[in-house]
Amino acid sequence: MSSLETLVVLLIVGPILLSLAPIALGLRYDRVGWPVATITTAGLFAAALALASDVFGAEGTNREIARIHVLGNFDAPMGIELVADPLSTLIALLITGTAFAVLLHTRTNGPRGNTFYTAYLLLVGGLLGITLTGDVFNLFVFLEITSLATYALVASGDGPESAVAALKYLILGTVAASLYLMGVGLLFMGTGTLNMADLAATIPELEGQNVTLARAGLAFIVIGFAIKVAQWPLHSWQPDAYQHAPDGVTPVIAALVSTASAYALGRVLFGVYGPEFIASTPNASAVVVTIGCLSVVAGSTLAVIQRDVMRLLAYSSVSQFGLIVAAYGVLTEQALSGALIHLVGHGLTKAGLFVAVGWIAIAHGARTVDEYAGLAGRQPFVAGAVAVLLLSLVGIPPSVGFVGKWYIALGAVEAQAWPVAAVILFSTMLTLAYAARLLETMYVTPPLDSTVEPAHDTPAATDGGHSKSSIATRKSVPLGTLTVLVLAAVLAVALGFAGELFVDVLEPFLESVLEVSS
Amino acid sequence: MIELLASHYAYVLVFAVLGIGLYMTIASQNLVKKLIGVNLFQSAIFLFFVATAYVEDGRAPILKTGTDAPLASPLPQVIVLTAIVVGIALTAVGLALIVRIHSEYGTLREDTLREVRTDE
Numbered sequence: 001m002s003s004l005e006t007l008v009v010l011l012i013v014g015p016i017l018l019s020l021a022p023i024a025l026g027l028r029y030d031r032v033g034w035p036v037a038t039i040t041t042a043g044l045f046a047a048a049l050a051l052a053s054d055v056f057g058a059e060g061t062n063r064e065i066a067r068i069h070v071l072g073n074f075d076a077p078m079g080i081e082l083v084a085d086p087l088s089t090l091i092a093l094l095i096t097g098t099a100f101a102v103l104l105h106t107r108t109n110g111p112r113g114n115t116f117y118t119a120y121l122l123l124v125g126g127l128l129g130i131t132l133t134g135d136v137f138n139l140f141v142f143l144e145i146t147s148l149a150t151y152a153l154v155a156s157g158d159g160p161e162s163a164v165a166a167l168k169y170l171i172l173g174t175v176a177a178s179l180y181l182m183g184v185g186l187l188f189m190g191t192g193t194l195n196m197a198d199l200a201a202t203i204p205e206l207e208g209q210n211v212t213l214a215r216a217g218l219a220f221i222v223i224g225f226a227i228k229v230a231q232w233p234l235h236s237w238q239p240d241a242y243q244h245a246p247d248g249v250t251p252v253i254a255a256l257v258s259t260a261s262a263y264a265l266g267r268v269l270f271g272v273y274g275p276e277f278i279a280s281t282p283n284a285s286a287v288v289v290t291i292g293c294l295s296v297v298a299g300s301t302l303a304v305i306q307r308d309v310m311r312l313l314a315y316s317s318v319s320q321f322g323l324i325v326a327a328y329g330v331l332t333e334q335a336l337s338g339a340l341i342h343l344v345g346h347g348l349t350k351a352g353l354f355v356a357v358g359w360i361a362i363a364h365g366a367r368t369v370d371e372y373a374g375l376a377g378r379q380p381f382v383a384g385a386v387a388v389l390l391l392s393l394v395g396i397p398p399s400v401g402f403v404g405k406w407y408i409a410l411g412a413v414e415a416q417a418w419p420v421a422a423v424i425l426f427s428t429m430l431t432l433a434y435a436a437r438l439l440e441t442m443y444v445t446p447p448l449d450s451t452v453e454p455a456h457d458t459p460a461a462t463d464g465g466h467s468k469s470s471i472a473t474r475k476s477v478p479l480g481t482l483t484v485l486v487l488a489a490v491l492a493v494a495l496g497f498a499g500e501l502f503v504d505v506l507e508p509f510l511e512s513v514l515e516v517s518s
Numbered sequence: 519m520i521e522l523l524a525s526h527y528a529y530v531l532v533f534a535v536l537g538i539g540l541y542m543t544i545a546s547q548n549l550v551k552k553l554i555g556v557n558l559f560q561s562a563i564f565l566f567f568v569a570t571a572y573v574e575d576g577r578a579p580i581l582k583t584g585t586d587a588p589l590a591s592p593l594p595q596v597i598v599l600t601a602i603v604v605g606i607a608l609t610a611v612g613l614a615l616i617v618r619i620h621s622e623y624g625t626l627r628e629d630t631l632r633e634v635r636t637d638e
């Protein structure tokens with residue numbers, strides 16, 4: 001077993017074991033959480049980079065270049081595998097990178113308790129588990145680890161509202177995970193295996209009653225993930241959770257948790273079931289496309305009417321993930337690569353946006369769109385980063401948001417899925433509507449009242465207690481926050497030129513799931 | 519139809535419990551009862567897994583030499599064991615949140631909670 005295969009397991013075990021360190025060391029030292037979490041996530045990021053350079057550099061088919069760790073030396077399909085193939089390595093890079101960057105932001109702004117960093121590391125471990133596992137039941141366990149950490153993080157916000165938001169999330173999230181487990185059960189009844197690679201080989205050969213079982217499993221799995229990814233009308237937990245989580249935590253939750261679930265949905269749809277099976281199942285593709293398209297339209301529309309910036313961005317996530325799910329349903333290579341590019345691009349963009357919005361809320365107490373008046377004059381760097389990220393969200397070239405949408409649109413046209421192409425155009429206009437409103441407020445509208453004393457260092461009340469515009473004074477942006485924002489903005493633009501690179505990197509995976517069928 | 523129900527009574531039971539759990543989660547106004555509903559929903563799925571592992575005349579999956587009677591599949595049972603542990607953790611977190619909500623708002627009913635929150 002080479003050392004790189006050990007890295008795969010360390011990526012999951014590392015954060016979960018080290019999540020105990022902040023509590024244990026906290027008995028003796030104060031504020032030990034941040035250094036522990038930072039060192040851990042930096043190490044994880046380095047490990048993911050090492051893995052990526054190896055996996056992306058290798059030649060061959062998906063299975064050949066994947067780094068597979070067989071847990072406990074029990075060979076698949078009896079044992080459990082951890083698989084780092086081009087797709088999962090890409091998502092692992094996104095997760096570790098974002099987790100590390102957001103920690104730079106929480107250094108000065110975020111929650112500081114040691115227990116917070118315990119939950120944070122647990123969350124990162126769970127997310128990496130979702131990404132790297134090669135076993136559908138293990139995926140359930142890691143989904144639940146991630147969810148538990150997320151509930152705890154959401155509930156750690158100030159004020160009782162966050163507890164209500166967390167409970168709502170807990171009930172819906174548990175039902176979602178249980179539905180997924182039900183789907184796994186049906187799939188297991190039909191095939192007798194839980195290993196993803198083994199399932200992918202078994203499912204096309206199913207006959208008679210077993211096909212029905214696998215199809216029923218597919219239905220349960222899709223609905224379960226539709227809740228986890230926050231698809232309309234099952235999204236109702238998500239805006240509350242994003243809004244009431246502590247401002248330092250929202251970036252991680254918003255950028256990573258739904259992204260990991262959307263990745264897992266793609267993994268199960270394409271890595272387990274395969275496009276051929278979905279295409280042969282009556283209406284399956286149509287249902288997935290419909291769920292996605294409805295979410296795009298409903299999410300964008302709801303975002304346009306929001307006054308609270310965090311809720312606006314939360315509803316925008318509903319619509320962006322709708323686009324990804326719709327692209328999954330289209331079942332062409334272009335659309336699938338578009339969905340995966342959009343997944344990574346959207347994760348980066350939302351992480352940056354929520355860092356900016358969180359910092360503005362902490363430093364200025366500004367939470368509604370109107371309170372952003374005059375931001376650009378006072379905080380040119382923050383406003384600039386927000387502007388770039390918003391334009392990437394709309395899909396203005398050259399930005400990563402454009403590349404993702406472009407590929408999805410190409411795929412939709414190729415498959416003659418005209419509703420999807422129309423919805424992309426429509427949602428772009430609606431996205432422009434809410435992005436432009438925020439941009440206009442920041443850059444054009446003068447500050448409402450420059451005499452109001454800004455809230456110093458106290459987190460603003462969640463009920464929007466500082467209702468008058470507080471962005472009247474210039475405050476220096478903490479170095480960590482600034483770094484994260486500039487990085488996110490630069491990456492959002494730089495990756496806009498890297499569409500080909502994405503497709504090259506993902507090619508072995510795309511081939512393994514699509515070439516077989518065509 | 520009757521025959522199918524008689525031979526698959528375990529699945530009928532499982533889906534009845536599943537429906538009751540989901541209905542409780544949605545319809546009950548009491549937060550604790552909602553959580554009990556979620557638990558029922560989960561338990562039904564655990565029972566479903568156990569039911570799939572049933573083999574007619576099967577015995578416990580312990581290897582012994584000299585017998586070739588069919589074995590019950592051990593995998594679903596191991597899966598259920600793991601899922602139960604996850605379920606307990608979720609219930610604990612949920613109850614902790616309910617305790618916090620009760621101490622902040624002084625109510626366990628969702629409709630009252632909604633009124634209290636809109637008043638603020």
